[in-house]
Amino acid sequence: xxTPDEEEGCAGCKAASxxxxxxxxxxxxxxxxxxxxxxxxxxxxxxxxxxxxxxWATVVASRLLHRxxxxxxxxxxxxxxxxxxxxxxxxPTDRDPCIAVRTPAGKLVAYSQLCTHLSCAVVYAAAxxxxxxxxxxxxxxxxxxxxxxxxxxxxxxxQLEQRGDQLFAVGMEAL
Amino acid sequence: MSxxxxxxxxxxxMLAFVGAAVVLQLWLLTVSMEALLSGAYKTxxxxxxxxxxxxxxxxxxxxxxxxxxxxxxxx
Numbered sequence: 001x002x003t004p005d006e007e008e009g010c011a012g013c014k015a016a017s018x019x020x021x022x023x024x025x026x027x028x029x030x031x032x033x034x035x036x037x038x039x040x041x042x043x044x045x046x047x048x049x050x051x052x053x054x055x056w057a058t059v060v061a062s063r064l065l066h067r068x069x070x071x072x073x074x075x076x077x078x079x080x081x082x083x084x085x086x087x088x089x090x091x092p093t094d095r096d097p098c099i100a101v102r103t104p105a106g107k108l109v110a111y112s113q114l115c116t117h118l119s120c121a122v123v124y125a126a127a128x129x130x131x132x133x134x135x136x137x138x139x140x141x142x143x144x145x146x147x148x149x150x151x152x153x154x155x156x157x158x159q160l161e162q163r164g165d166q167l168f169a170v171g172m173e174a175l
Numbered sequence: 176m177s178x179x180x181x182x183x184x185x186x187x188x189m190l191a192f193v194g195a196a197v198v199l200q201l202w203l204l205t206v207s208m209e210a211l212l213s214g215a216y217k218t219x220x221x222x223x224x225x226x227x228x229x230x231x232x233x234x235x236x237x238x239x240x241x242x243x244x245x246x247x248x249x250x
Contacts, residue, residue: 037186037187037190038186038240038244040190041186041189041190041193041236041237041240042237044190044193044194044197044233045193045230045233045234045236045237047197048193048196048197048200048229048230048233048234049230049234051197051200051201051203051204051226051230052200052223052226052227052229052230054204054207055200055203055204055207055219055222055223055226055227056223056226056227058204058207058208058210058211058219058222058223059219059220059223061211062211062216062219065211116214153213153214153215
């Protein structure tokens with residue numbers, strides 16, 4: 001068994017025989033990809049920063065999408081609506097289908113035609129006195145509220161203005 | 176248990192905590208994206224605040240690690 005002095009001397013010999021470049025760069029090639037716990041904590045904190053930023057980006061995106069619309073657009077005549085019971089139109093752009101209905105109480109209402117479940121087109125169902133989604137049998141009442149099926153959110157309402165025989169869409173509330 | 180072993184355990188625990196917090200943030204981001212696409216905007220701000228709180232906790236732990244290293248090297 002070696003004495004402590006002999007062991008220390010041997011270690012000293014080993015250090016002396018190690019080249020200077022090895023002392024400056026003590027990491028082996030195989031150990032190059034080894035990540036210490038400290039580096040991992042730094043990396044995860046950076047990831048945490050990115051994730052928090054992405055979360056706030058969704059808030060900003062929602063503000064941009066949540067603006068609603070206040071474009072004025074002619075949608076048809078009241079005579080056409082009375083004849084068919086309901087009327088389809090596009091508002092605020094040609095890509096946004098909407099539906100106008102005269103309620104049994106005589107009130108004129110209009111909503112986006114896109115079901116709030118999976119965006120199928122709702123149709124007027126006089127028998128149910130509501131707006132029916134044929135894809136998954138969702139049903140909205142004429143106040144736009146979901147009353148049956150998978151939808152849980154109301155239909156966005158379109159504000160209408162009647163000028164004589166003409167109907168205009170003048171605004172749409174945001175989703 | 177030696178001081179070095181205690182330190183190793185402590186840093187392992189911190190790493191596990193930070194990792195769990197990041198996984199939670201990933202889940203919050205998933206929820207936010209789903210809420211954004213489905214129009215349920217009320218969820219977004221609480222999720223963003225939660226994610227920011229987790230970020231602050233993680234940043235605090237990282238600061239602790241860096242200060243610990245600095246003090247250790249200072250000695």
